[in-house]
Amino acid sequence: MTTAETDIDVQGGEAPPKHKRFRMENWWGVLWVLPSLLAVMIFVYGFIAWTARVSVSKWKGLDPDYTFVGGENFVNLASDRRFHIDVVNTAIFTVVFVLGCLLIGLGLAILLDKGIRAEGFYRSLFLFPMAISFIVTGVVWRWLMNPAQGERLSGLNLLFDNLGLDFMINSWHATPTWGIAAVALPAVWQMSGYTMALYLAGLRGIPEALREAARVDGASEFQIYRRVIMPLLWPVTLAALIILGHSSLKVFDLIIALAGKQVALDVPAIYMWTTTFDGFFFGRGAAIGMVLLFSVAVLVIPYLWYSLRQEAEG
Amino acid sequence: MMRKTLRLLGLVLAIALVAAACGSDSDDTTTTTAGGTDDTTAPAEAGQVEVFSWWTGGGEAAGLDAMIAIFGETDPDIEFVNSAVAGGAGTNARAVLASRLQAGDPPDSWQGHAGQELIGTYVAADQIEPLNFLYDQEGWLDVMPETLIPLISKDGNIYSVPVNIHRANVLWANPTVLTDAGIEIPTTLDEFFTAMDTLKDGGMEAPLAMGEEWTTLHLLETIMLASMGPDGWDGLWDGSGAWDSAEVTKSLEDFAKILTYTNEDSSALSWQDAGQLVIDGSSAFNIMGDWQEGFFREIGSEPGTGYVWAATPGTGGNFQFLSDSFVLAKNAPNRDEAIAWLTVAGSLAGQDAFNPVKGSIPARSDGDRALYGEYLLSAMDDWASDRVVGSLTHGVVANDSWKSEINTAMGLFLLDGDVAAFQTALVAAAEASG
Numbered sequence: 035m036t037t038a039e040t041d042i043d044v045q046g047g048e049a050p051p052k053h054k055r056f057r058m059e060n061w062w063g064v065l066w067v068l069p070s071l072l073a074v075m076i077f078v079y080g081f082i083a084w085t086a087r088v089s090v091s092k093w094k095g096l097d098p099d100y101t102f103v104g105g106e107n108f109v110n111l112a113s114d115r116r117f118h119i120d121v122v123n124t125a126i127f128t129v130v131f132v133l134g135c136l137l138i139g140l141g142l143a144i145l146l147d148k149g150i151r152a153e154g155f156y157r158s159l160f161l162f163p164m165a166i167s168f169i170v171t172g173v174v175w176r177w178l179m180n181p182a183q184g185e186r187l188s189g190l191n192l193l194f195d196n197l198g199l200d201f202m203i204n205s206w207h208a209t210p211t212w213g214i215a216a217v218a219l220p221a222v223w224q225m226s227g228y229t230m231a232l233y234l235a236g237l238r239g240i241p242e243a244l245r246e247a248a249r250v251d252g253a254s255e256f257q258i259y260r261r262v263i264m265p266l267l268w269p270v271t272l273a274a275l276i277i278l279g280h281s282s283l284k285v286f287d288l289i290i291a292l293a294g295k296q297v298a299l300d301v302p303a304i305y306m307w308t309t310t311f312d313g314f315f316f317g318r319g320a321a322i323g324m325v326l327l328f329s330v331a332v333l334v335i336p337y338l339w340y341s342l343r344q345e346a347e348g
Numbered sequence: 349m350m351r352k353t354l355r356l357l358g359l360v361l362a363i364a365l366v367a368a369a370c371g372s373d374s375d376d377t378t379t380t381t382a383g384g385t386d387d388t389t390a391p392a393e394a395g396q397v398e399v400f401s402w403w404t405g406g407g408e409a410a411g412l413d414a415m416i417a418i419f420g421e422t423d424p425d426i427e428f429v430n431s432a433v434a435g436g437a438g439t440n441a442r443a444v445l446a447s448r449l450q451a452g453d454p455p456d457s458w459q460g461h462a463g464q465e466l467i468g469t470y471v472a473a474d475q476i477e478p479l480n481f482l483y484d485q486e487g488w489l490d491v492m493p494e495t496l497i498p499l500i501s502k503d504g505n506i507y508s509v510p511v512n513i514h515r516a517n518v519l520w521a522n523p524t525v526l527t528d529a530g531i532e533i534p535t536t537l538d539e540f541f542t543a544m545d546t547l548k549d550g551g552m553e554a555p556l557a558m559g560e561e562w563t564t565l566h567l568l569e570t571i572m573l574a575s576m577g578p579d580g581w582d583g584l585w586d587g588s589g590a591w592d593s594a595e596v597t598k599s600l601e602d603f604a605k606i607l608t609y610t611n612e613d614s615s616a617l618s619w620q621d622a623g624q625l626v627i628d629g630s631s632a633f634n635i636m637g638d639w640q641e642g643f644f645r646e647i648g649s650e651p652g653t654g655y656v657w658a659a660t661p662g663t664g665g666n667f668q669f670l671s672d673s674f675v676l677a678k679n680a681p682n683r684d685e686a687i688a689w690l691t692v693a694g695s696l697a698g699q700d701a702f703n704p705v706k707g708s709i710p711a712r713s714d715g716d717r718a719l720y721g722e723y724l725l726s727a728m729d730d731w732a733s734d735r736v737v738g739s740l741t742h743g744v745v746a747n748d749s750w751k752s753e754i755n756t757a758m759g760l761f762l763l764d765g766d767v768a769a770f771q772t773a774l775v776a777a778a779e780a781s782g
Contacts, residue, residue, distance in 0.1 A: 094749060095469070095472055095473060095749070096446060096449060096450070096469055096470065096472070096473035096475070097472075097473045097474075098450070115760055115773075116756050116759070119760075176616070180613075180616060181612075181613040181616050182613045183612065183613070184553065185630070186630065205612065205613065206616075207615075207616070208612065208613050208615050208616055210763070293615065293616070294560050294561065294615075295561060295562075296560065296561040296615050296759060297561070297756060297758075297759025297760055297762065297763065298615065298759065298762065298763055300759070308752060309752060311439065311443045311446070312439065312748060312751075312752045313748055313752030313753065314446075314469065314749050315749060315752075
């Protein structure tokens with residue numbers, strides 16, 4: 035078996051081992067990754083470079099205009115009132131979405147980990163929303179979160195009304211300023227099951243012996259979770275944070291399906307789309323794209339660095 | 349040995365897949381051929397014409413099919429290639445069209461809103477040809493309103509053939525609600541305010557039904573027209589008027605006042621939902637283009653008893669229009685065939701085939717009156733006699749960049765209600781993109 039050797043070679047990085055006779059196995063490896071390597075080089079990194087070029091051009095209109103204008107598009111964004119709303123909305127959305135998923139996901143995982151009957155059933159039940167696309171979620175929740183008042187109550191508001199919970203009736207995403215938080219609720223509903231799965235895997239990885247040891251030392255159940263389990267789950271939390279955080283920065287489809295294009299619920303990705311393809315401000319759209327890329331990079335790169343270092347140490 | 353063979357096989361497969369994926373890019377535009385009535389398989393030499401649109405469903409697609417059938421009769425030798433792209437009220441289609449034009453692969457003819465939306469984008473990019481010769485040859489200047497022509501021209505060149513006309517400045521009202529409240533249909537903005545005050549006093553929360561953000565922009569344009577008059581409105585777009593004038597301030601204040609009569613959940617409603625509120629009597633009025641009539645008919649409401657209409661208060665005598673039109677691509681692969689198509693699109697037969705199905709009126713004033721319903725007949729009368737002014741929301745008066753900046757300014761205004769900031773943003777938009 036030569037598989038193990040090949041693996042080592044692949045992981046060893048770019049420089050191929052300098053054997054006199056370059057082994058066939060290595061060529062196969064290179065050939066296998068070549069198509070995806072090429073595709074990624076062109077369709078990911080090539081287009082990032084091209085977007086970066088457009089973002090410092092004054093391209094507006096159908097005809098490309100690559101005249102270099104330096105950081106003008108970025109400076110304009112800094113004083114763009116709509117972009118300010120985008121940033122605030124993204125911040126609110128991210129906080130509600132990420133915290134909601136982490137808390138609910140952890141809660142569900144702990145409950146399931148207690149060894150209830152038909153655990154598999156519940157696990158699937160909570161995971162299923164993730165199989166739905168954000169567009170479908172958006173359309174369904176558009177009906178559920180209908181903000182109509184008075185005689186036209188419907189969706190969740192009507193449910194609250196029938197249950198006598200009138201104080202819970204609200205205008206959801208039509209609420210000024212905080213409407214975007216309502217948009218984050220369906221996202222929490224959709225992704226908290228996934229977070230639960232991550233935590234559940236983490237919990238299963240913690241040896242029972244550790245809990246036993248803590249119990250022997252006289253720790254209460256709460257203390258066990260607070261002092262033993264949670265610290266051990268930190269890598270899971272970090273991974274969940276990154277996955278949820280970067281998808282919340284890029285949110286687009288959910289808002290379009292739920293609330294359409296409106297400035298009150300605007301986020302950078304929607305502004306990027308409308309200004310580029312409805313308004314033909316290609317330079318500005320590319321600049322928003324670059325800002326998005328940077329903000330995702332700020333989140334992801336430290337994580338990659340951290341996990342690579344962990345691997346190297348481990 | 350066996351293993352190597354397998355690997356080789358796998359590699360070959362992978363390469364084939366990649367090649368197939370790349371190759372299919374070039375020919376995956378779903379083109380459906382509609383050969384009209386005769387089912388001839390056109391010889392390869394015979395011409396074809398590729399027409400690009402976003403008419404893929406409902407009355408629009410049915411209307412297009414009706415017009416294609418006429419084309420099949422007049423030009424049986426030409427194969428009609430219908431490259432329609434669905435979705436997003438044309439947003440998707442225009443994004444696809446933009447990339448095709450950038451790649452130098454234009455369809456022969458494509459659909460676009462008549463006016464600056466076409467001119468500002470495609471004339472500026474030198475992608476379409478003037479059609480004056482066709483207007484002269486077919487005598488269209490005699491059968492289309494005189495005030496229409498400047499709105500679809502630039503520097504004396506006419507750039508598209510309008511196939512249908514919709515009216516933007518229409519007030520829809522519930523007659524029962526009006527009678528119960530003892531209100532006549534308002535004809536001026538002041539009467540409009542008074543009527544809605546009466547309704548509010550009578551306990552109606554939102555006398556004016558409004559939908560999502562673009563319908564608010566639609567409302568804005570009709571109110572600005574009412575407040576500024578047709579000359580003031582035209583001046584904003586042809587450069588003779590100033591955006592920082594007191595008249596604009598007044599019109600924006602009128603708009604702000606109008607908004608106080610609208611429903612709070614507007615951002616969650618479509619234009620159909622808003623129309624439904626009028627039919628149900630939850631609201632008395634709705635201001636929307638005349639495609640609203642098609643919706644009213646669809647839900648079984650009767651003109652006269654279920655709904656009544658008038659020009660938006662303060663805009664009587666003005667026909668704020670929008671139109672779908674077809675253009676001739678510069679360097680069209682099949683120029684002669686494209687001209688044949690445009691000839692049909694502007695012909696009486698073509699327009700009378702398309703419009704009764706789509707629920708709009710012909711751009712020509714000589715349409716066959718027997719084919720149209722009660723509302724459309726009144727619109728045809730107004731089209732022939734009124735002054736024609738352009739719509740902003742639907743692409744007549746402003747190019748796409750300008751319109752999208754105005755839309756942003758209005759969206760921000762809906763959040764903060766600051767008229768002065770709104771006007772400043774409008775001035776900036778006019779300077780940057782006008």
